[in-house]
Amino acid sequence: MSNQPNATSAFNHKKYRAFPPLKKVNRQWPDKLIEHAPLWCSVDLRDGNQALMEPMNIEQKLIMFKLLVDIGFKEIEVGFPSASAPDFNFVRQLIEQSLIPDDVTIQVLVQARETLIARTFESLKGVKKAIVHLYNSTSLAQREQVFKKSKQEIKKIATQGAHWLNSYAAKQPKTQWQFQYSPESFTGTEMSYAIEVIDAVTAIWQTEAHAKQVLVTQLPVIINLPATVEMSTPNIYADQVETICEQIARRDRIIVSLHTHNDRGCGVAAAELGVMAGADRIEGTLLGNGERTGNMDIVTMAMNLYSQGIDPKLNLSNTDKIINVVEQCTQLAVHPRHPYVGELVFAAFSGSHQDAINKCLSVDDSKRKDDPNAHWNVAYLPIDPKDLGRDYQQVIRINSQSGKGGVAYILDQHYQLKLPRWLQIDFSQHVQHLSETFASEISPIQIIELFTRVYLETNKKISRYDISRRNNQEELTVAFTPRSGAKDITISGKGNGILSAFVHGLCHYYKKSIILVDYTEHTLGQDENAKAIAYVQVSIEGQRFCGVGENTDVIHASMIAILNAISDDI
Incomplete structure (x- = not known):
């Protein structure tokens, strides 16, 4: 009997159709190379935030904003201030507390409605420079099924919004304004109509405004082409982008921007081809x-560009910090196979891969002694892990079918x-060393003894700890013995959770950058007296260390694990 679903089943491909390609005969983009980094705009605080089950609070937004600035973003979309009080208040806080560096421009999003535009400009009072991002949906499906409006009516929404931006911006002449327009659902819009709407908007912001001597900005207009939903293969999107670039008016005074989503798993490819x-x-957003x-x-x-010898104009060298902040603010874990930054992307499990990597690294080390800028050419490693604060890690046969490993x-x-x-x-390296020392198979007893010796047999102890909560933060005081014979140390810290508060206190005491990279725990046994065991990985000044803790109290076990990960001479 066939397992193929029939046409009437729930899984029915016949209700879909192929996305129609553009009839483009003289496409140029397939022969082009990316030779320099594009302008980057982070939308983590808007698109990223609205996608969270629990949106970021003000403190988390500030942490994320600082990270984006530290990485090197010069344009950051900070919210939709007319849509919610938290977004409005966050924009005001950035401005009133002078938290925006002089070389950074904040961007805000707004629909083409006057009340929302008025509220948006109210949120931006006193800002030195800002991008106001205006949008309305232009796609066939949205026009016919959602708004039930004609092409002319939809275009009128866009042009009226453009007029309102001119009017409200003129009332705040001390601010350096830049305007951006998005025909939302661009990929579902007929290209001729998208060009018609774009030209109408840019005419108002450039030609008409100049003629009436009310031009409020000398900066280029940004035209953003969002793949609000990814509907086609990346080559078709590239055709759409090239068509816009070739046919819109005043192209020399326009910055063409892309905003791709990842519905088909091709968001990065579409952006690169675009x-x-x-x-x-x-x-885009950090980590997608x-x-x-x-x-x-x-x-x-950005790392794809970096791997091709192109300066991405973003500093991504401290990936542990980036992941830590993103996970803390979004409460979303980074997949271990995430390109470039996942926990396992620089680990080789296969013996043949390990052999090839080790041989290539030996050659690379030799070359680099003579030429520090020698081109990287190591099998299975597209970039040097050290560039991202990582190391190449080999894991010898870690699976249920292995012998000694x-x-x-x-x-x-x-x-x-x-x-x-x-x-x-981490542990496999210790096991490998032990097995090579004995030159024979090692037993389960030898493995557990080694594990205990490496991770659990420490003299670090926690005498007491006190937890309180204030302003949506955990406040923690801990007294602990750092090593045998030493006096107790008392530290205090605060954070979004107990462990982050503990790490915060350790950072302050040791005056070191300590980041909790990863954490997991489980119980040993099923009864009520079962112990908890916690595993942690920390980064100290860019170097990674692992620790394990065991106790009937899971908080106690977790803090012991962190202490065990920290060397005595930190």
Whole structure:
């Protein structure tokens, strides 16, 4: 009997059709190369934030904003101030507390409605410079099924919005304004109509305004082409972008921007091909957080450029900090196979891969002694992990079928220890050293003794800890013994959780950058007296360390694990 679904089943491909390609005979983009980084605009605080089950609070937004500034973003979309009080208040806080560096321009989003535009400009009073991002939907489906309006009526919404931006911006002449327009759902809009609407908007912001001597900005207009929903293969999107770049009026005074989503898993590819097709600017989020399957991942695209010898104009060298802040603010875990930054992307499990990598690294080390800028050419490693604060890690046969290396399987089956992957990687190096020392198979007893010796047999103790909560933050005081014979140390910290507060206190005490990279815990046994075991990975000044803690109290176990990860001479 066939397992293929019939036409009447729920899984029915016949209700879909192929996205129609453009009839373009002289496309230029396939022969183009990306030779420099585009302008970047982070939309983590808008698109990224609205996609969260629990949107960021003000403090988390400030942490994210600071990270984006530190990375090097010069344009940051900070919210939709006319849509919610939290967004409005956040914009006001950035302005009133002078938190926006002089070389950074904030961007705000607004629909083409006068009440919302008025509220938006109210939120921006006193800002030195800002991009006001106006949008309305132009796609066939939105026009006919959502708004039930004609092409002329939809265009009128856009042009009226453009007039309102001119009017309200003119009332705040001390601000350096820049305008941006998005024909939302651009990829579902007929190209001739998209060009008609874009030209009508830019005429108001450039030609008409200049003629009436009410031009409020000398900066180029930004025309953003959003793949609000990714509907086609990336080559068709590139055709759409190239068509716009070739046919819109006043192209020399326009910055063409792209805003791709990842519904088909091709958000980065579409953005890269779009730049090849003539786009100047990219909007996206760190690590791709966004609605549905996400926004375009700026980290991935920037590192793709970096791997081709192009300066991405963003500093992504401290990936541990980036991941820590993103996970803390979004409460979303980064996948271990995430390009460039995932926990396992620089780990080789296969023996043949390890052999090739080790041989290539030996050659690379030799070359680099003579030429520090020698081109990277190492099998299986597209970039040097050290550029991102990482190391190449080899894992010898960590699986249930292995001989001397089935470490994770043995610890799980014999001792109920469920090691996370990153701890498997760390511990396997100790196991490998032990097995090579004995030059023979090592037993489960030898493995657990080694694990205990490396991670659990420490003299660090926690005497007491007190937890309180204030202003939506945990406040923690902990007294602990750092090593045998030492006096107790008392530290205090605060954070979004107990462990982040503990790490905050340790950072302050040791005057070091300590980041909690990863954490997991489980119980040992099923009864009420079962102990909890916690596994942590921390980054200290860019170097990673692992620790394990065990106690009947999971908080106690977790803090011990962090202390065990920190060396005595930190």
